[in-house]
Amino acid sequence: EAGVAQSPRYKIIEKRQSVAFWCNPISGHATLYWYQQILGQGPKLLIQFQNNGVVDDSQLPKDRFSAERLKGVDSTLKIQPAKLEDSAVYLCASSSSGRTDTQYFGPGTRLTVL
Amino acid sequence: GENVEQHPSTLSVQEGDSAVIKCTYSDSASNYFPWYKQELGKRPQLIIDIRSNVGEKKDQRIAVTLNKTAKHFSLHITETQPEDSAVYFCAASNANSGYSTLTFGKGTMLLVSP
Numbered sequence: 001e002a003g004v005a006q007s008p009r010y011k012i013i014e015k016r017q018s019v020a021f022w023c024n025p026i027s028g029h030a031t032l033y034w035y036q037q038i039l040g041q042g043p044k045l046l047i048q049f050q051n052n053g054v055v056d057d058s059q060l061p062k063d064r065f066s067a068e069r070l071k072g073v074d075s076t077l078k079i080q081p082a083k084l085e086d087s088a089v090y091l092c093a094s095s096s097s098g099r100t101d102t103q104y105f106g107p108g109t110r111l112t113v114l
Numbered sequence: 115g116e117n118v119e120q121h122p123s124t125l126s127v128q129e130g131d132s133a134v135i136k137c138t139y140s141d142s143a144s145n146y147f148p149w150y151k152q153e154l155g156k157r158p159q160l161i162i163d164i165r166s167n168v169g170e171k172k173d174q175r176i177a178v179t180l181n182k183t184a185k186h187f188s189l190h191i192t193e194t195q196p197e198d199s200a201v202y203f204c205a206a207s208n209a210n211s212g213y214s215t216l217t218f219g220k221g222t223m224l225l226v227s228p
Contacts, residue, residue, distance in 0.1 A: 042203045042218030105157040
């Protein structure tokens with residue numbers, strides 16, 4: 001079974017620039033998550049989709065972050081404009097139904113904001 | 115919201131020793147507690163999980179215990195090996211609302227010396 005795919009793997013931008021990350025979940029998984037993992041910390045949930053609807057975006061900085069999951073499959077996370085504190089690894093995960101199911105993580109995108 | 119505290123932040127053991135990592139949670143409604151292992155530069159991977167209807171679960175050298183009254187759970191690794199060296203994250207979630215949102219601890223870096 002193919003795992004969660006993410007691209008790009010690395011991205012370096014200057015502050016105030018925009019950036020977008022892409023995630024393709026495991027086939028058939030209804031639930032998709034975006035996490036932010038700052039160095040030395042655990043993943044922090046930014047947004048959770050159930051199919052193509054948002055079920056939790058309480059920790060998403062909506063003034064600069066946006067995410068969509070068109071057609072309930074792939075998802076994109078965008079930051080516009082980026083700040084220095086956005087430097088982190090952005091992890092995408094998926095699970096079968098969103099209840100107490102195993103979440104499978106992608107390899108992550110390491111973002112550096114200069 | 116849920117808050118998960120994890121201790122210690124770093125743990126050094128000799129090969130063959132046991133390692134114990136402890137977590138506490140704040141939301142008494144949480145009912146699912148997974149543990150993830152993250153090797154340097156890699157994605158988090160589930161190693162074991164426990165649900166609130168059991169007190170202990172084992173899988174070869176790994177075990178997890180849960181004390182719902184005290185709101186804490188622990189990961190036990192016996193006969194540690196150098197390949198166990200990694201960062202371990204505990205997490206907690208409440209799926210009663212229909213979907214599961216994981217809150218992660220800050221992680222424990224385990225170093226196993228040969």
